[in-house]
Amino acid sequence: RQPRDIISPACPWSAPGSPPRWACPKHLPREISRSVQSSWEHWQNLGDEFDSSLSSQPHIVFILVDDQGFRDVGYHGSEIKTPTLDRLAAQGVKLENYYVQPLCSPSRSQLMTGRYQIHTGLQHSIIRATQPNCLPLENVTLPLKLKQAGYSTHMVGKWHLGFYKRHCLPTQRGFDTFFGSLLGSGDYYSHYKCEGPGICGYDLYEGEEATWKQDRGLYSTIMLTRKAISILSNHNPRQQPLFLYLAYQAVHSPLQVPARYLERYKGIPNVHRRKYAAMVSCLDEAIHNLTLALKRYGYYDNTVIVYSSDNGGQPLAGGSNWPLRGSKATYWEGGIRAVGFVHSPLLVNKGTKCLSLVHITDWFPTLVTLGEGTLEENLNLDGYDVWETISEGRPSPRQDILHNIDPIYIKAKNGSWKAGYGLWNTAIQAALRVGHWKLLTGIPGYSDWVPPQTFSNQQIVNRWHNERVRWDRGKSLWLFNITADPYERVDLSQRYPHIVKKMLRRLAQYNRTAVPVRYPSKDLRSNPQYNGGVWGPWYKDEREEQQVDETLNNLFSMLIKVILAFFQNITFCIMWHNAKRNVLILM
Numbered sequence: 001r002q003p004r005d006i007i008s009p010a011c012p013w014s015a016p017g018s019p020p021r022w023a024c025p026k027h028l029p030r031e032i033s034r035s036v037q038s039s040w041e042h043w044q045n046l047g048d049e050f051d052s053s054l055s056s057q058p059h060i061v062f063i064l065v066d067d068q069g070f071r072d073v074g075y076h077g078s079e080i081k082t083p084t085l086d087r088l089a090a091q092g093v094k095l096e097n098y099y100v101q102p103l104c105s106p107s108r109s110q111l112m113t114g115r116y117q118i119h120t121g122l123q124h125s126i127i128r129a130t131q132p133n134c135l136p137l138e139n140v141t142l143p144l145k146l147k148q149a150g151y152s153t154h155m156v157g158k159w160h161l162g163f164y165k166r167h168c169l170p171t172q173r174g175f176d177t178f179f180g181s182l183l184g185s186g187d188y189y190s191h192y193k194c195e196g197p198g199i200c201g202y203d204l205y206e207g208e209e210a211t212w213k214q215d216r217g218l219y220s221t222i223m224l225t226r227k228a229i230s231i232l233s234n235h236n237p238r239q240q241p242l243f244l245y246l247a248y249q250a251v252h253s254p255l256q257v258p259a260r261y262l263e264r265y266k267g268i269p270n271v272h273r274r275k276y277a278a279m280v281s282c283l284d285e286a287i288h289n290l291t292l293a294l295k296r297y298g299y300y301d302n303t304v305i306v307y308s309s310d311n312g313g314q315p316l317a318g319g320s321n322w323p324l325r326g327s328k329a330t331y332w333e334g335g336i337r338a339v340g341f342v343h344s345p346l347l348v349n350k351g352t353k354c355l356s357l358v359h360i361t362d363w364f365p366t367l368v369t370l371g372e373g374t375l376e377e378n379l380n381l382d383g384y385d386v387w388e389t390i391s392e393g394r395p396s397p398r399q400d401i402l403h404n405i406d407p408i409y410i411k412a413k414n415g416s417w418k419a420g421y422g423l424w425n426t427a428i429q430a431a432l433r434v435g436h437w438k439l440l441t442g443i444p445g446y447s448d449w450v451p452p453q454t455f456s457n458q459q460i461v462n463r464w465h466n467e468r469v470r471w472d473r474g475k476s477l478w479l480f481n482i483t484a485d486p487y488e489r490v491d492l493s494q495r496y497p498h499i500v501k502k503m504l505r506r507l508a509q510y511n512r513t514a515v516p517v518r519y520p521s522k523d524l525r526s527n528p529q530y531n532g533g534v535w536g537p538w539y540k541d542e543r544e545e546q547q548v549d550e551t552l553n554n555l556f557s558m559l560i561k562v563i564l565a566f567f568q569n570i571t572f573c574i575m576w577h578n579a580k581r582n583v584l585i586l587m
Helices: 030-049 083-090 104-113 142-148 220-233 259-265 271-296 360-370 387-392 497-511 542-586
Strands: 059-065 093-095 152-158 177-181 192-194 200-202 242-247 303-309 340-343 352-354 400-406 429-434 437-441 477-481
Touching: 059 104, 059 271, 059 360, 083 271, 083 303, 083 340, 093 387, 104 142, 104 360, 142 152, 142 242, 142 360, 152 220, 177 220, 220 242, 220 271, 259 271, 271 303, 303 360, 360 387, 400 497, 429 497, 437 497, 477 497
Parallel strands: 059 242, 059 303, 093 352, 152 177, 152 242
Antiparallel strands: 093 340, 192 200, 303 340, 400 429, 429 437, 437 477
């Protein structure tokens, strides 16, 4: 049964050869329904004019979902029903040794550039709405490379890679079109987001401008899916390859979902888990309809679909990473090991699992090569082309993953150079995977195992191994054999110090290639109240930036002059007073 917001239960377009039921104009925005109808008529009339042979360049649809936990898909044993994802994964290749970053911006930056955070300056935290920061402009992006290879490039959904100046926006970074949000989260219906008291604004864009006219209060997942279908319906798949980057807001907080999806999960007592499960179901049905559109409009047979979460789930917001340790925003497996699969008729070995190491940076070289683009040496990529690994089961060229080195986050009180054998300061938050081994230093983040029963209303008395217990207190270094111990229960750092030393040297080697961290302070000019109530660029262009800098320098110079004049006046007054006193003494 399809969601009524996406598929019409009764559509007048029922004649043979007519558009699909989910494209019914009665249930789509007027401008979208017109485009769907005209596109369908165009195809009916002109379809015979094109060569029926498939292009060697496949269409690429990359679906990135937000905060979906490792367990939160049916084929990982979840109570959440995801029939579409289960079917697509079962008919494709499941990526069961697939890694992303623990937070939104880091994963997206590495997807877009194929480079580790230490090489883009985004090592610390996320790009915040009030920061004058974005994905560095000198980095070549995935859509730009595909565009150079002849692709039509489109983005629908969440950007979260900065927008303080116009050059940072998606349409300036390689996308022909953009529809979605610039920030990391927001209301699913109103598309408003507050970053603090009095710092609230609207966040829905079409291209480089806020799109108030497109906003009809639609639930985000449904709205983004309709837009993606509209793009498919208006593009000719036989004339030009298409790259569609569909970055859903779901299932990130706030936990909002149409009421009818909640009915399926009345048996889940925990309200956060219940809402979260409903959001996942809505997402699953939306992807079902996207897949139908790919088939209806002639893309499917020559399309590669990649599905990925951007990081682990957040248990406090209903997500589950069980049986993995940790959660979103941590470097434990629960924060960085993601749900992922590839579905395509072009795969050689369908219906298989890929157990080789794959990282989110790998999509850049993999998809560019698949799209017959070029990879220049000066791109300095950290990713690998893993298409043959995924499609044919060949060994992965990837043997290690630098999860990150964050030189700003040094909160481990017991971290020291001594604890790192003089090779590394273990106060620094860092994580590295080499072969079977994984090393963590500093404070990796919240480290509990959160079993499914935690989501019941009953209080769990006997928790699984907890960082608060004595045996784990004061640590700043861990070593695990992830192949033998994927749940990170047995720390081997004391048993294999020679392995620890090798990996610490590898960390130090990576760190020597790092660029300075980009994490500027909050800029008050970012407040939407100064921009018509909309979140958007506040540095208009380089000339304005230069004018602002000159103004600030002038103000600073004036301030210095005032201070100097003030002290000169004080000095004169003191000298005059002393002289007067001396005269009185002589008298």
